[in-house]
Amino acid sequence: GAGVSQSPSNKVTEKGKDVELRCDPISGHTALYWYRQSLGQGLEFLIYFQGNSAPDKSGLPSDRFSAERTGGSVSTLTIQRTQQEDSAVYLCASSSKGRLPLHFGNGTRLTVT
Amino acid sequence: AQSVTQPDIHITVSEGASLELRCNYSYGATPYLFWYVQSPGQGLQLLLKYFSGDTLVQGIKGFEAEFKRSQSSFNLRKPSVHWSDAAEYFCAVGEAAGNKLTFGGGTRVLVKP
Numbered sequence: 305g306a307g308v309s310q311s312p313s314n315k316v317t318e319k320g321k322d323v324e325l326r327c328d329p330i331s332g333h334t335a336l337y338w339y340r341q342s343l344g345q346g347l348e349f350l351i352y353f354q355g356n357s358a359p360d361k362s363g364l365p366s367d368r369f370s371a372e373r374t375g376g377s378v379s380t381l382t383i384q385r386t387q388q389e390d391s392a393v394y395l396c397a398s399s400s401k402g403r404l405p406l407h408f409g410n411g412t413r414l415t416v417t
Numbered sequence: 418a419q420s421v422t423q424p425d426i427h428i429t430v431s432e433g434a435s436l437e438l439r440c441n442y443s444y445g446a447t448p449y450l451f452w453y454v455q456s457p458g459q460g461l462q463l464l465l466k467y468f469s470g471d472t473l474v475q476g477i478k479g480f481e482a483e484f485k486r487s488q489s490s491f492n493l494r495k496p497s498v499h500w501s502d503a504a505e506y507f508c509a510v511g512e513a514a515g516n517k518l519t520f521g522g523g524t525r526v527l528v529k530p
Contacts, residue, residue, distance in 0.1 A: 308460070310460075337517060346520060346521070346522045346523060347507065347520040347523075349517045349518070349519070352517050360517070363517075395460060395461065397461075404449050404451070404466070404468075404511045404518070405451055405463050405466050405511075406463075406518060407463070408453070408460040408461040408462075409460050410458070410459055410460040411459075411460050
């Protein structure tokens with residue numbers, strides 16, 4: 305079946321603008337994760353959704369970052385007032401019932417100019 | 418808190434030679450361990466996983482890894498490397514409850530003809 309789908313694959317934005325990144329998980333997967341991959345920081349956990357439970361937001365780096373998951377499926381990661389340090393690859397993953405392993409999408413490469 | 422260390426940032430290996438990538442973890446309980454591979458511009462693909470049982474696990478693409486509790490290690494090996502194995506490799510540890518993963522910093526593998 306289809307894997308995790310992320311869009312756009314690349315996004316260039318100006319500093320101060322808001323951006324939205326989309327993730328469509330594997331059908332039937334109840335858990336969804338966002339990670340950020342940047343030079344010098346490796347892979348950082350951002351946020352985790354599992355079913356109808358309150359999301360684990362412990363990895364969000366600032367209040368400019370937020371995410372929502374509508375209807376238990378598609379998720380949107382929003383970054384407000386983007387800064388150059390937000391430039392990174394944002395990876396989405398999903399898993400069945402919150403059980404490991406995670407299945408990753410190809411990511412969105414965000415460049416803030 | 419759990420952590421993962423991949424001591425080698427870069428490794429260069431000749432095609433046909435063997436490859437071993439090191440991974441050490443810190444985790445209080447029995448870990449769930451994973452190796453992922455990332456080709457340029459792609460997301461993370463799961464190579465193999467260890468949950469319990471046999472400490473030598475086989476994965477895709479001819480890779481295997483051995484869990485050694487006494488050394489807190491989960492090293493990845495391949496007997497004969499192909500040019501297509503050039504990529505970045507990430508070791509990760511997860512909680513038994515099965516949510517977020519903590520990743521090592523990655524090892525970039527270059528394959529010489």
